[in-house]
Amino acid sequence: MSLALSTALSASLAATGIVSAVSPAAADSGDGNATVRVVREVNANGKWDQVLEPGMAGVTVVLTDDAGRSITGTTQADGTVKLTPGNSLGGGKYRIEVKNPDKGVLFPGFASLKSNLIDPTVLSSNVEFVDLSGGKNVEITTSFWSPEDYCQKNAPLVAACENPSIPPPDPTPQTRRTLTQLPFNARGVQMPSDAPPNPDQSKALATEADTGTVWGLGYNKVNKNLFSAAYAKRGSDYGPGGAGAIYVTQPNGQTRVWATVPNAGATQHQPDVNMDLAFNPVVGKQSLGDLDVSSDGKDLYVVNLHDRRLYRYDATQSTAAAPKASYPIKDPGCSASGDWRPRGLGIQDGKVYVGGVCSAESTGNRADLRAVVQVFDPITGQFTNTVMDQALSDYRRGGYDGIPCVGNTWYAWTSGRPANQVDFDGVNHACGTGVIQNPEPEFDDIVFETNGDMVLALGDRFPDRAGWALPDFPGFPQTTALNGGDLNRACRGGNHMFVLDAHGGCANNATEANNGGYQDPKVQEFYPGDWGAFGNHQEVSQGGLALSKVETVMPFTAMDPLFTPNDWWTGHGLIWVDRQDGTRLADPDGDGVDNGGAYLNNGFGKARGIGDLEVLCDEAPLQIGNRVWKDTDEDGIQDPGEEPVVGATVNLYDADGNKIGTAVTNERGEYYFDSTVTKNVKPEDFPYGKTYTVKMDNPADFQAGGVLDGWKPTRPNQGDNDQVDSSGETSG
Known part of the structure; x- marks a missing residue:
């Protein structure tokens, strides 16, 4: 908020603008130039973190002189x-105004107090004042951000652990954990799901008795509730809420059924009949898929795998008896309507993204496999467009060396076990019995990088229905299914559609140097850290991922997360990859052993025993500011040549009239209130959703000899540009 003082005083209280002034002058080609950088901020620290905060293209920037003349440019x-x-233009002194490219979604990023404009890594306001006289050049950096991008450093992670209910004589104990929490930096941790909680590394949030088998996770950062969604997996029982259950784990540690999604499917588990074989065909077709909560904590979204609808619930309720609405997820034109299988969710910049696959089950032809992402607008309640539609059969992916059926591409969904498998190169293999990898794609999860790239977790349905080390059954030979998911990145193409890394849409980081020499040269992928350490397992992703934009690395769910010299088989857990080049995080202990992972569960062997992954981010902090200036022409507009007010006291009050912060304007007239940069307000006093008042009410400032002696507020809210006017009004 900008406050301007005129001989009447004008003061400009602006939430992220900066101002200064100059008198009119003729055009002068001897003035220097201004380089303006606009970045997307994520961590609210008032600095440009170059690795984390990319530049924003297409942003309009206006340079104005004191005579009101302007030139405009667009960021590259x-x-x-x-x-x-x-x-x-002329006059030497200029106002720089950076236009918000997406109002209502993006907001001015946090700026820092500064006495000069020497350091471009210190973030400026979106309105800044520069002196270019005498050929001086200036470089400044400003930012926008979406509060949903914010997270605290080393935030907790939660993983869903899935436990077997077969063989029936020895079912999983009801005390075994289903939701496990651990720190973001908890690498090298060996913590199986049936071990006692470790206060230094991981702890149980819910058990088998609380939730049964769940996959999708979502976190309401406003009320700190964690939600989990029931999931259909052969040999792994539902919890007390059944196939449509959404569970809530509250901050007090209690877990209960929060809602029941209707029409989620009626097939029951029968662990004592052929080890639940009859449940095999409904995997991926009944119960629930991914679950997400909007950043404002108001809406919960979940995909119903059975009726293929997106359900929307009021996430502020203690219990949701019914959804607010549900929306059919349009079939994108699969070979048959029954082949459309939506499942994954992502939320970014106020839009909900729904991912699904054309399963090719009706034709059995893998050429019909596709991965599709559609966009849902919560305001209109409509699916607006498709942003990705990519074939899954025409690129080679990692397989599993050493067995006949290696699974080095994607295959059509089935209900049986294939007797033969044609690999990517067209070679037909007899699969026999026992160990097999036969990846059937499902769209498990979506997150967005800060630069707008889409990170996709494609999971493997086959191990969820075929199981681990199961005996021969009529029509289903002895099977040990190996997981074959894939961690992918999709980047914008020339037509603004997303293109998978495997199709050349993003950088190909899959070099032998990046994965110990085991990279298949025919495979393209952004994340070589998704490959196993000893070459046999060339894809280890299990379909869950979580992105904290304030961290340089990203965790995803995987098999064999830890490797030791004598025992490299470690079940299911997390692996961290570098967000810039996709390589696996190096050994954190420096002992030469690659254990840049965390072991969380050993259920189901390598047939996938871990579900979604969620990072528990705090709400984004707030900042109010930023400048007081002398409006010498009393027009209520911040002109480039008008001087700042130095040394004035500005106070911040809450809705009850309590003073919660005090600031004094610096030599550039700036002031800020926040808990992370200036740190003059306590976080607990500065929550979202409240009303705050900024006042210049220090009596000493207005007395004889005071910094505001003889000045009064200028005319407020002049013109049609709120970034450059004065927001202060006389009160009392």
Whole structure:
């Protein structure tokens, strides 16, 4: 908020603008130039973190002189634009205004107090004032952000652990954990799901008795509730809420049924009949898929795998008896309507993204396999467009060396066990019995990188229905299914559609140097860290991932997360990869053993025993600011040549009239209130959803000799541009 003082005083209280002033002058080509960089902020620290915060292209920047003349530029791919007054502008002093490219979704990022504009890594306001006289050049960096991008460092992670209910004589104890929490940096941890909680590393949030088998996870950062969704997996029982259950784990540690999604499927588990073989065909077709909560904590979204609808619930309720609404997820044109299998969710910039696959089950032809992402607008309640539609049969992916059926591509969904498998190169293999990898794609999860790239977790349905080390049954030979998921990245193509890394849409980081020499040269992928350490398992992702945009690495669920010299088989857990080049995180202990992972569960062997992954981020902090200036022409507009007010006291009050923060304007007239940069307000006093008042009410400032002696507030809210006016009004 900008407050301007005139001889009447004008003061400008702006939430992220900066101002200064200059008198009118003729055009002067001797002035220097201003380089403006616009980045997307994520951590609210008032600095440009170059690895985490990419430049924003296509942002409009306006340079204005004291006579009101302007020139306009647009930021390039790296987020920068150079503005040169030349013969069009003059006077030496200028106002820079950076336009918000997406109002209501993006907001001005946190800025820092500064006495000069020397350091471009210190973030400026979206309205800044520069002196380019005498050929001086200035470089500044400003930012926008979405509060949903924020997370605290080393936030807790939660993983869903899935436990077997077969063989029936020895079922999983009801005390075995289903939700496990651990720190974001908990690498090298060996913590099986049936071990006692370790206060230093992981702890149980819920048990088999609380939830049964769950997959999708979502976190309401406003009320700190964690939600989990029931999941259909052969040999792994539902919990007390059945196939449509959504469970809530509250901050007090209690877990209970929160809602029951209707029409989620009626097939029951029968662990004592052929080890639940009859449940095999409904995997991926009944119960629930991914679950997400909007960043404002108001809406919970979940995919019903049975009726293929997106359900929307009021996430603020203690219990949800019924959904607010449900929406059919449109078939994108699969070979048959029954082949459309939506499942994955992601939320970014106020939109909900729903991912699904064309399963090719009706034709058995893997050429019909596709991965599709559609966009849902919560405001209109409509699916608006498709942003990705990619074939899954025409690229080679990692398989499993050493067995006849290696699974080095995707295969059509079935209900049986294949007797033969044609690999990517067209070679037909007899699969026999026992160990097999036969990846059937499902769209498990979606997250977005800060630069807008989409990170996709494609899971493998086959191990969820075929199981681990199961005996021969009529029509289903002895089987040990190996998981074959894939961690993918999709980048925008020339037509603004997302293109998978495997199709050349993103950088190909799959070099032998990046994965110990085991990379198949025919495979393209952004994340070589998704490959196993000893070459046999060339894809280890299990379909869950979580992105904290304030961290340089990203965790995903995987098999064999830990490797030791004598025992490299470690069940299910997490692996961390570098967000820039996709490589696996190096050994954190420096002992030469790659254990940059965490072991969480040993259920189901390598047939997938871990579900979704969620990072528990705090709410984003707030900042109010930023400038007081002298409005010498009393027009209520921040002109480039008008001087700042230095040394004035500004106070912040809550809705009850309590003073919660005090600031004094610096030599550039700036002030800020926040808990993370200036740190003059306590976080607990500055929550979202409240009303705050900024006042210049220090009596000493207005007395004889005070910094505001003889000044009064200028005319507020002048013109049609709220970024450059004065927001202060006389009160009392």
